[in-house]
Amino acid sequence: GPRMTFGPNDEGALQLDYKGQFQMTLRDNGSGDNNEDTTMNFNFRRNRLALMGKYGDMMSIYVQTEYTDDPNVTPLDVARENQGSNFQLLDAVVRFKIDNAFRVNVGKFKYNLSRENLEACEMPLTLDRSLFIRVPFTTTRDTGVAVWGNLFNDMFQYRLDAMEGRKALSGDATPASKFRYSARAHVTLLDPENDYGYKGTYLGKKKVATFGAAYQFEPDVAYGNTVLKTDKKDYKAWTFDGFVEYPVEGMGTFTASGAYEKIDLDHAYLGDNPDFNVVGINGEKNGYYVKAGYMLPNIPLQLFVRHEDWKFANLNGIYNQRIFWTGGGMNYYLRDQNLKLTFEANSTGFRYGSGTSADETEDFMTYVTQLQVIF
Template identity: 55%
Template sequence: MEFRKLLTACVGTVLLATPAFAGPTWTFGPEDQGALKLEYKGQFQLNHRDTGGGSDDDESVSEFNFRRNRVALMGAYGKHFGLYVQTEFNEDNNITGFNVTDGDNEDFQLLDAVMRFKYNDAVNFWLGKYKYSFTRENLEACEMPLTLDRSLLIRAPLVDEGTRDKGVTLWGNLFDQKFQYRLDAMNGRNDSASAPDSAFRYGARAHVTLLDPENGHGYKGTYLGEKKVLTIGGAYQMEKDVAYSNYTAAGIGSESVDYKAWTADLFFEYPVDGVGTFTVSGAYADYDLDDAYKNDNLADLYDTGIMGINGEKNGGYVKIGYMLPNLPLQFFARSESWSLSNYNGFYDQEVDWYGGGFNYYFRGQDLKLTMELSQADFDKEGKKVFGGKTYNTEDFTTVTAQLQVIF
């Protein structure tokens, strides 16, 4: 009986290390060593943007849609082995991060599929498809942010899976969980047909947490006043021969460039009895592709991924939050500033993004209402035509109401 209780506790510990805590759990195997938990995670939104519609892209647009619509399975067997599998379905999104489209799209994907081996707290080995270990922002749970969502500009360049990648990671906590390390070997650009070479993307991340520990693979954007946290982190990524720079009019290049990136971040959250909980978070990131964007053949170069929102860039964000002491209401604000190598045909584009709003927690993160007003401000505006496409750049304001459900 004592052995069974111990196994149940170990399995429970593995499952509680997953992003959320809802959903039914089944046990199986000898002495109930195995466990499997099912979750649904949805974010239903009402979006309104003041521009982007009509024949001249100057009419306002509105829509109901899902930001995230996911089913996840979390498994554990004993105290050393875990599994996380997550699917996502989206369809016909008209209002996206920086664009308004015709909504004629549909996507179902296996978002995560990762096997987790835990020797002890200092040695964890993951392999599969999951979030790569670079920015804190990307590693914060999508359902537990401070603001409405993560930065629209934080993704690394030339990653086929966006916020995820396929590979292996060694990570763990040392010095009584005050220090955490991560070492990644991931696919990076997984496109050997058009890339100069097929090389892995290597990364390293570490953080020091000075108050309550952040000891998981993922982070939270807020702990709702349940922890006192001060964490300072940093990371580095690199991939050799990731793209061509000297494209000709035929779209063929011969000179290869490397990818290098670094980031530094800070997270602070502190609850004060009778006053409320204060949150401050900030980061800076620099993504370098050896100035491959400096090329006259813009039409051939633009769609290669070395330009645009996820191309060569640098910038960062600051987030602040305040949660009332006796009411589950949290106010937040966010400011970002980025320099993009080229966006919609404008070289050295500067973009500032501001947002603010509130979260109301009916049942913690499992049932939450978020309202946000945001604005994107471009240094250079106008229309550009190249490659047979018309690109329009102008400031825009977005209002979003979102209901999150985890079940």
């Protein structure tokens, strides 16, 4: 979109962008008789308006809306009723750059845990980030304050934040209304990754090797017993991750990345009447992803594969359920990330259960064709 300047000496600038990811999804179950028929769906995965601004050298803002419209086809099933529409301010952050080694973010923005959640939504390597990497009691963003910076000639980056975490609520719902704290650091060799946001691929324009780790915690986040309002549980999470991308003259660009993440809710799911949110896809769990890509040297085509393995404390009533997720596909960059066509096929498998739709443990395939536009 256009970039407009303002202020007495044009020290202000504001750019307005539209960003859409439109998908056609086919899944070989989820609908019809016993939910074992094919599901066909057109929908937006992302549908956004973004304002990026700066004022002078020290201050910038990033404000972005997101619109969802009946996201009925979910990672593990198809909904029974329309999920409704939602228009939200996904990001609204003011960033102050006091120094390359000392920057401050204030507002609503991505917290500092997993690398993949911090990778730009429109610049993943595969179709999308992991479906299983989200933390409990918030989404991909949170509200609060972060301090971060690059040290040692940009080879080292630190990040510290205090965020809302679980939203403040009365004692009827949660044992306390406290903040959530994160710490993350990385070492980045070759060309540095020195921004707040990472990318899933640099399309061969950078040589990158980055290794990071993060820890997050929030005390007294949930009751193990919501009826008696006892058995206070803490939330802790940690992750480590690696990312390497290397373009080779005449051969193409090779990318490999992986991460492990553990979400610990202090075994709250074993309580007598645990909080509903300590289990399920965003509850207590641990797992990893690995992904790899290869971009051709002369045509803007990138092939990719991804594998994930996750263990959930309790998923749809099955304790210690495991999910194996494997996918592969390709990105065709018509105008870099501004106009991109992606195809991905992926399979979702369940370790335990009947293997049928009766307890939602039937293995299934999903095929997604996506048009991405950044305008």
